[in-house]
Amino acid sequence: MKEFKEFHSEDAGIFFRVDKILFNKRSKFQKIFLFENKTFGRVLTLDDLVMLTEKDEFFYHESLVHPALSLLSKPDKILVIGGGDGKTVYEIFKHKPGEVHLVEIDEEVIRVSERFFKWEKGFKKKNLKIFIQDGVEFVREADYRYDLIIIDSSDPVGPAKKLYKRDFYLNLKRVLKKKGILVMQAESPLYHRKIQKKMYKELSKIFKICRFYISPVPTYPGGIWAYLFCSDYYEPLKSKIKRIPRRLKFYSRKVHRAIFEIANFLK
Amino acid sequence: MKEFKEFHSEDAGIFFRVDKILFNKRSKFQKIFLFENKTFGRVLTLDDLVMLTEKDEFFYHESLVHPALSLLSKPDKILVIGGGDGKTVYEIFKHKPGEVHLVEIDEEVIRVSERFFKWEKGFKKKNLKIFIQDGVEFVREADYRYDLIIIDSSDPVGPAKKLYKRDFYLNLKRVLKKKGILVMQAESPLYHRKIQKKMYKELSKIFKICRFYISPVPTYPGGIWAYLFCSDYYEPLKSKIKRIPRRLKFYSRKVHRAIFEIANFLK
Secondary structure (H helix, E strand, O other), rough: OEEEEEEOOOOOEEEEOOEEEEEEEOOOOOOOEEEOOOOEEEEEEEEEEEEEEEOHHHHHHHHHOOOOHOOOOOEHHHHHHHOOOOOHHHHHHOOOOEEEEEEEEEEHEEEHEEEEEEOOOOOOOHOOOEEEOHHHHHHHOOOEEEEEEEOOOOOOHHHHHHHOOOOHHHHHHHOEEEEEEEEEOOOOOOOHHHHHHHHHHHHHHHHEEEEEEEEEEEOOOOEEEEEEEEEEHHHHHHHOOOOOOOOOOOOOHHHHHHHHHHHHHHH | OOEEEEEEOOOOEEEEEEOOEEEEEEOOOOOEEEEEEEEEEEEEEOOEEEEEEEOOOOHHHHHHHHHHHHOOOOOEEEEEOOOOOOOOHHHHHHHOOOOOEEEEEEHHHHHHHHHHOOOOHHHHOOOOOEEEEEEHHHHOOOOEEEEEEEEOOOOOOOOHHHHHOOOHHHHHHHHHHEEEEEEEOOOOEEEEEOHHHHHHHHHHHOEEEEEEEEEEOOOOOOOOEEEEEEEOOOOOOOOOOOOOOOOOOOOOOOHHHHHHHHHHHHO
């Protein structure tokens, strides 16, 4: 059996049978490998790390987008850094936002995702602007003001490394509206506690409100994933939920509360 | 590298490097394999399914025991079916219960666990009575009345198969006090929805209150695990929490609420 294996630590991890290879190429930035697996559907990996599988991506993308976006009554400008697979943007459009900016360093990831994922129509929305650019550079130079910024990056190795630095965080704050929200994917509560502590340390100096939350993501290391919610204005468990899109698979009012409260075990 | 692999579906699963084999023997009932892995510590498997790893077992055992037991003000008699590894009983003793009955079909599992796990002193408590017996037979014949019954079984294959039948459930009800609580491990919300529906269908006919809850268990299929809380008297989100043992790693008041509420996504 042809197999894809991801090590989550030096000596344990997850494996998938590769039923069909759909794409396998080294881009300018990373190795892009997309394959089909019966249980998980299409699986996108970058540099041998699973980015998403069709079967369980909803846990991650609904968790990344809706807890923050559901608090904003009229989301006008939204920035997504990373997320070239397009699913974050697709979830965002369920809220009928104004303008969405997607900043992805690797154009090839967008091309592959347009071709192989069923949420590809998100890429074609008129109010989506795609920037093929380094996210760090983008926010350094940007002159926009966002209601919401979502960091949908890969792990702090390879091209995403710079997305875990103080300078970057300060620029994010600069391009965020006063009542804006920043949400970052924040790695595994099991395997990446050090990175999480560092992120929290820096970001809690910059934002009045910084809250971790977690959700299941079966194919990510440890099966649960953390996210960091930062704002000077919104409190995830106090601010009012303005709307919840229909037909979600995971996120709901009760789940909103639960994913923040369950994160208490991290303390 | 010598490797232990568990398939969670026909074509995907988890792998561990086997650094050292501590025990490897077929008992009268099943294959018992215990090995050492650097990341996860000691790993106990039965019939090639991971029962526990030292590193992440606390998610499972704290979730199985404390949500129900913390609601009982003076737990007098407690029954555990399965759980020969001893960790469930160990968690129960944190509540200073009256008498605890452990019914395990496979004595060999108890012997191995006494020898290799650091919670082995739980087995030596004076108020623990161990029955080496089939759980179904035990409750058919039992003339005790329990405040709490915990079904800490393996999956519904092999020796645990009979633990998923209506007759068994009716006998559980019979040996439970009027204000008693039954808690069952209820498999994976990702892989075992059919079993869960069946369990729920039967048990909700027998008990007024039947609530699923879930918690992370990184090394179980899908990384999250379900539990079923059944009672005619206690409502997990309404009844008062009487006490929470110290130094738990996962369970807390906030987590109590969260693990029941997050299960809403299963509907």
